[in-house]
Amino acid sequence: MISYNEKGDGVRQKKRIVLGIGMICTLMIATVYMSRFTHIIAEKEWKVLNGIVVVLDPGHGGKDGGAQSxxxxxxxxxxxxxxxxxxxLEQAGAQVILTRDGDYDLADKGAANRKRQDIRKRMDMMNAEDVDVFISIHLNAYPNPKVQGAQTFYNEKDEASKEFANLIQNKLKVLTKSKMTSKPGDFYLLENAKxxxxxxxxxxxxxxxDRALLVKEEYQKALANVLYKSIKEYFDFLM
Ligand SMILES: [Zn+2]
Incomplete structure (x- = not known):
């Protein structure tokens, strides 16, 4: 038999134990949660493009050398x-897929229309479900040798493509000191892009x-930097 007071002390002690365990659990959960949170912040700071999938499409290849001088x-x-x-892009955490990584095109051996099959295969890579953005990289040529500058073409039906093109074009203007503006492009790749x-x-x-600059590694790196920074800015803004 226990007295009323002893009974009260026992209940209070149990309450204290339950409260103590509760506090320890809360602290443990908070610690785990905070460490995850800190981890996410660290990744966002250092790897701003984590989870972004980019397709880079170096135009032409193989028998099709593109423009030539x-x-x-x-x-x-x-x-x-x-x-x-x-x-x-990879240093910033993005996953990058190249449509080609050597001097070849994507058409099958003996394809009836190499050019068409090559473009369609590139298109399929760009339209794959997990791809966030693609950039097709080309150089231009024109009969009048005075025409110069870099220019970005976008998909007229896609406002995001236009916005992204303007972002790139503004940086290209600074690099090339060209007055060219971005334009809707009537290319198969842009018109059929999902x-x-x-x-x-x-x-x-x-x-x-342009030619004297385009062959220089330093200038090629500056162009790469324009493309990288534009992707980084575009997705950093969205995240
Ligand atoms: Zn080209």
Whole structure:
């Protein structure tokens, strides 16, 4: 038999134990939650493009060298810029898919229409479900050698593509000191894109000034930096 007071003490003691366990549990949950939260902040700071999937499409390749000036081939420069952009994007946490990583096109051996099959296969890679953005990288050429500058083309039916193109074009204007503006492009890739993306003509191989810059590694890196920074800015704003 226990007295009323002893009974009261026992209940109070039990309450204190339950309260203590409750506090320990709360502290443990809070610690785990906070450590996760800190982890997310750290990743956001250092890897701003985590979870973003980018398709970079270096135009042409294989038998189709694209625009040409003497020994200088468009497809080679496109590929170099794509590699440099890929490196920057991956450092920022993005997953990067290249439509080609060497001197070849995507058409099957003996394809009846190589060009069409090549473009369709690139299109399929860009339109894959998990892709967030694509950039098709090209160089231009024009009969009048005075025409120069870099220009971004967007999908007219997609407001996001236009916005992204303007972001790139503004940076290209600073780099190239060109007055060119972004434009809707009537390219198969843009017109059939289900994913948001643009086509960038990085300069004219037919213009002596552009050509002299486009072959320089330093300038190719500056172009890659424009593409990287535009992607970073676009997705950092959305996140
Ligand atoms: Zn091209």
């Amino acid at each position: 003497g020994e200088i081939m468009e497809d080679e420069i496109n590929l170099t810029i794509a590699f440099q952009t890929k490196e920057l 994913t948001m993306g643009v086509l960038v003509e990085c300069g004219f191989l037919s213009n002596p000034n």
